[in-house]
Amino acid sequence: MALEAFLPAALGHSMQSAPDATTERAGVRLLLIGAALAFLGFFLFLPLVTVFVEAFRKGISAYWMSLAEPETAAAIHLTLTVAAIAVPLNLVFGVAAAWAIAKFEFKGKAFLITLIDLPFSVSPVIAGLVYVLLFGAGSALGPWLKSHGIEILFAVPGIVLATIFVTFPFVARELIPLMQEQGTGDEEAAISLGASGWQTFWYVTLPNIRWGLLYGVLLCNARAMGEFGAVSVVSGRIRGLTNTMPLQVEILYNEYNAVAAFAVASLLAMLALVTLVLKSLLEYRFGDSIAARKH
């Protein structure tokens, strides 16, 4: 839309002697646009195309065969399971954190906001290592849990924990500015009309934040399925058991099984594309309520 608005104005001005202060000469414009497109093509578009080209190099049947291979199927299943646990939990945690930060005043609020950003600023590998230290054989918790038959590390719970840690900020980050901008007026109106806390949340707050929430969940889900670093530390890479899709891609690639590696990678790339399309649709359809999030 910015481009549509920009072009006619620029064309109109090119015929006049004194151009607008905010436009550039045609040559400069072409150079800038060309540079940007070349960069995008080389660094984003080309790799994406390569993924699909490599995946289908030996034909569609080879593509399906490599996806149906038991270890790969298990990895897809595990990734979906982990996302199905981590995303709903982060949805609840994110809404709770955003609610607390946006609607209440309390001591240590600034600290909490910084803490929410921690997973973004810490390397995912470190996040994984933290869980190894917490639940590993050398820790205080690890042996105790093990004696009670609970496996955290090198098992699904560890992968889920690491994924939750890494993807925690998405929902909260999305909602905090939105809820802060909306203020507490609607909630006050609802309780003055006799609504209970739950009714206020359900009928007033949630509908007000629904698009921002969906947006946050989409991003959270994309990251949950694509996370590599933290998961690779805690998973132990047991084939068919604790390998998620990104880990499986790496293993297959290291075994020179390019078609299978790129087939799995294409699924992840598809996920990214679907997420982006949904996100753009949401922005297009509900731009106003989502825009509130961007300061």
Next chain:
Amino acid sequence: MDVSIRKVRKEFDRFPALDDISLDIRSGELIALLGPSGSGKTTLLRLIAGLESPTAGSIFFGDEDASRKTVQERNVGFVFQHYALFRHMTVAQNIGFGLKVRPRGTRPPASEIRRRASELLDLVQLSGLEDRYPHQLSGGQRQRVALARALAIEPRVLLLDEPFGALDAQVRRELRRWLREIHDATGHTTVFVTHDQEEALELADRVVVMSQGRIEQVGTADEVYDRPNSPFVFGFIGDSSSLPVRVEGGHLWLQDRTIGLSAPHVPDGPATLHFRPHDVELVDGCGGCLAGTVVAARRAAGKRRVELEIGGRHHRLEVEVPAEHVTAASSRIAFRPVRWAVFSDRSFSRQVETPAVAHARLKQEIERM
């Protein structure tokens, strides 16, 4: 429903927003809380609603201590400055919200809620807009819907926080008249907050003038306008001119001259004389009056506003003279305030002079002779 505010104090971070406020509101009264921003008027309104809780003191609805109850239990109708309509609900759903969230036992059936919403829309003169969304309405219409929504729960007290603050002047005036009509028709005890004195004086049965967390004066429009009881109220309500003077032996002095006004109840010492620019009479000679040099004059509707410089310290004040009175710059004008008040700078002792008071005092003096 009588509302009684008893010795209420409210602190935010140890800063007193309200300082020992007491106020009795009679059932069915329309009360305005008037004051500049930061005077605590909105805080007081939110305390009555239960959206804030007092640091000390209590608030009674009738005989019952409402300050121990939650917002939901108080059953008040609250109208916000920025409407706070639920944007994803239609007008009818907004109005019906308070009924829909009632517990199962007391919740009316959906058809009854819908009927009630239509009825209230008729009352606020928006019939037929049931299925619109808030963003499809004008500001004035939104505020009417907000009021209908507040009325739907049959509130014991109706509270409005700067209800017309976000609207333009013409809509404000129209809604003001309309709110008065609604109030007279429904008879709810109503408290509204405003910083617009015209709105307060025109609309309210009684005006509560507030400043810096305290109530300065409570009274009818006539009382607060004609007999302000503090320099603040005098300055805040209506136009006013003030002049630093000195009280000696019950007479007002400006430097070495007496100005022909007496205030026997004000202690000797520095004081400030207040009067309204239009409450003056021009006099010819000046034996015991005020006289000043014209600095500027401008035409104001049917009158002429003159800015005068008075006394050795060149204090400036404004008076109103008839339009036909020619005022050249640097010419001199002599006048005497007809209604005025003088407040001692040292304490709260004051003398308020209005024609009625002056008349009564004159009669007393004649009787004494």
